[in-house]
Amino acid sequence: MFNTIAQLMIGIIDLAAAFLLIYGLKRMSSPVTAPSGIFVAGGGMLVAILASFLYIVGIRSDAQAHLPLNVGLAVAALIIGGGAAWWSGKRVAMTSMPQMVALYNGMGGGAAAAIAAMELLGNQAKGISVLSLTLIGALIGSVSLSGSLIAWAKLDGRIKQALRFTGQQVVNGLVMLVTLILGGYIVMMTQMGGTPLLAMPDLIYLFFGLALLFGVLMTLPIGGADMPVVISIYNALTGLAVGLEGFVLQNPALMIAGMVVGAAGLLLTLLMAKAMNRSVGNVIFTNFGAIAKTKPGTIAGELKPVDAGDAGIFMRYASSVIIVPGYGLAVAHGQQKLYEFVKLLQAAGVTVKFAVHPVAGRMPGQMDVLLAEASVPYDMIFQLEDINDEFSHTDAVLVIGANDVVNPAARTDKSSPIFGMPILNVDQAKKVYVVKRGEGRGYAGIVNALFYGENCDMVYGDAQAALIKMIEAVRGLGAAAA
């Protein structure tokens, strides 16, 4: 009796939760309704978590004796895991956002894999389709866990070098193949031989170990600038794993939420890859950058260093300025100073716009978030296709910490690894200032002809330091005039 009521209540609440999660996600897809969207989705999540304690009423008979301990463990895990993540999420700097998303995403993948492990080791996954899906979910969840952790370590600067060796693809492929064969063997043994699953926990451990190893191997060779695509893929994969484990647990809320995220993540991944004019497979399986380093610079002209203050003053007397931010701005935490400088220019009557390339930064849209953090209104920020025609009649362009996304070789040089990638047409502006740490090359390892152009001057130094100098110079003008 109680059992039926509890089942019914869980069913209704989970249905409502699934609705709220999707509706929340829908609201998040427009800047106007977005803040309320996460609130709606959060409400759905909260009721679903609370309702899951109703499972107590109908648990398996052999778990009855352990119930008090299990409930204690559940509450402790919720408080510790949720509390730690909440605390870190609230206090992390906006510039560290990509690695935090990678980390939380890995946790989700790990949770899905752990659920699969319990079902497998506890011999709950019966029947060929359930068993296969459990294994596939376990594989995807494990890859997402270890891969996301590597992505996190890379974005956080804990792993500096991309690990690459010859025959890497072959090794990765072999690990994947062995994992799949092992999974197939486990299914076959249980189906044909009638071996109870519990008899081969060692094989199941090995399966998880290989899946985790594959995630590590797959992510290690991928370089920093490809991280947007990688995070997006792992986000989609975790969604998929959650959806599959939802089927194993016969929980439609998990199935729906997981698969919605899987599809949404896939779409975001394709958008990212399209913005770089590369296929997703190309991002994952080719060691980008390594190919390009052989090309020496054969570009006429020279780099012309200029003082940051002079650049600032030039822009102060321009009538229109477009600012192109890149990863260097995030590294230098320069977004606040940048908007301060922009406000000075606006006060002097300069029209200022921001141009954001879809793959600038280490996460899709990272620049938009950074500018938003500095309180830049989002209607000042323009995307590539909306602003690209304006560069040719703009007085000055300020490129801060961006490189490959403004490299004209993408338009002209067929042998360039970035050929065909849509870029911001910065080189067509009347005057270009590039703020850069040094003369080093961009992620793609290729010389940027823009920097050698007649119209381009280089401001060397940390983005934040350079912006402070520009602000001081422009302020100095005002003081001198008064």
Next chain:
Amino acid sequence: MTFDIGISSFVALYIFMLAGFTGWVVIGRVPAILHTPLMSGSNFVHGIVVVGGLFALLNASTLQEQVIGFFAVLLGAGNAAGGYAVTERMLAMFQPSTTKPKHAVAKHAVKKTTGSKSS
């Protein structure tokens, strides 16, 4: 013991297909400035896995299951709570030029940025 509604393999495929379409369409026409918050938001949504973790942990009957189940809930809760915290922070910052920026958020952010710079 699971739900009274048994979901057979074919019904599951229908659910997966429709949910997949839903995800594709919901995200389909999103402006690029929302890509990061949306990725973070969808990251939060799959934190619902914590519910599955709770179900598995409550039904645990061996020490091994209890340990793995504990981690399932721990990680799932981290996914949900962390995903919510960062998404909410990001979305609160998006302002059109007509409205005043939220001072509390801006001040908080400035403090954090300078803090991490000095480290």
